[in-house]
Amino acid sequence: MFKVSARAFPRRSPIFSSKCFASTLTLIETNGSKISPASLSTLNAASKLNQPITCLVLGSDAKKISESEFKNLELSSSNLKISKILYNENSNFDHLLAENISNILTNLINDSKNDITHFFANSSSIGKNIIPRVAALLDVQPISDIINIKDSKTFIRPIYAGNAIATVESSDKLILSTIRSSAFSQISSDSSINNSIVIEELPINDSDITSNNDNKITWVSESLTKSERPDLSSAKVVVSGGRGLKSKENFDKLIDPLAKALNAAVGASRAAVDAGFVDNSLQVGQTGKVIAPDLYFAIGISGAIQHLAGMKDSKTIVAINKLEDEPIYKIADYGLVGDLFEILPELTEKISALKK
Ligand SMILES: Cc1cc2nc3c(=O)[nH]c(=O)nc-3n(C[C@H](O)[C@H](O)[C@H](O)COP(=O)(O)OP(=O)(O)OC[C@H]3O[C@@H](n4cnc5c(N)ncnc54)[C@H](O)[C@@H]3O)c2cc1C
Incomplete structure (x- = not known):
């Protein structure tokens, strides 16, 4: 194993020149009525930036999940500062298609009152689909598959199928990344904790959902292997x-x-x-x-x-x-x-x- 350093190709930064209250937007994936294990790892990664986290929860159960699943989250070793949860209940988001939510994410990130400096998603098929599209719309260089965070601009990621580890420093003002969940432990839930978090509905028009899609992409079906055994991606x-x-x-x-x-x-x-x-x-x-x-x-x-x-x-x-x-x-x-x-x-x- 050896280390290489690489600089992410600097691109024109699309947003804010100076920030007072930097914040990390985190896209939350859900399993039915729960936050997915991978998103609990992504929240842990986001906490390493030591700045407020805004969680985005979308789908039929988004409100219920926002109200019940976040308030008892804790992270023993580090600072977990979830300051806000934005939700939108719409069955169009039950399967997070990049074509449906890219414009929504772009508008959210570009809205200067949100002060978003980082946008993290899981390194899942969903995150890997969404991040490049949003990055292209915002004209920034995404950094994929992060396994460690050195500081707000410097990230560690595997290259050559994990045979080398690159330290990547970005000069973009906005960082868009996918997080490899196996590299970060999941934050846990403790009923004795009761975090106070602002929960707000994110207004979304139907035209925002279809504007980037032209109705060309629709969800057809999925075929999941059913097993009595724990999920391979998150099993201990x-x-x-x-x-x-x-x-x-x-x-x-x-x-x-x-x-x-x-x-x-x-x-x-x-x-x-x-x-x-x-x-x-x-x-x-x-x-x-x-x-x-x-x-x-x-x-x-x-x-x-x-x-x-x-x-x-x-x-x-x-x-x-x-x-x-x-x-x-x-x-x-x-x-x-x-x-x-x-x-x-x-x-x-x-x-x-x-x-x-
Ligand atoms: C581009 C590319 C991508 C790939 N991606 C993957 C990937 O994602 N995952 C992956 O796994 N492979 C991947 N491969 C394939 C990989 O190169 C190997 O061919 C594969 O991992 C071998 O699988 P194996 O160890 O089960 O089989 P083998 O290499 O055939 O090993 C079988 C082992 O079983 C042992 N064995 C046999 N009988 C017994 C016995 N009775 N008791 C105890 N031990 C026994 C043998 O000693 C041997 O070590 C990829 C290859 C390429 C080219």
């Missing part, structure tokens, strides 16, 4: 299987029970996905999900660089592989060299017994 424990499992039947028979015993999410290498052992939404790596759980099991996975790009920041890594010189052992904290077909049934049985 992940059990991943690779080509070493040899078949879908083995994967289901050996990985799922271990994941169940550990209350873990299931992940997989690309080779396991390509072989049809599991759905590709479970792929971990450069072209899959980038995660950093507390505990990651790599089972029958060799540790190709593209797989490591998705899990190497896990706090503790356990590898089970029959070959002791596989690359996965170079980053593993614990290694069990042996035949997974013998090890896994015994491991699952022992963990299940401990939990009884």
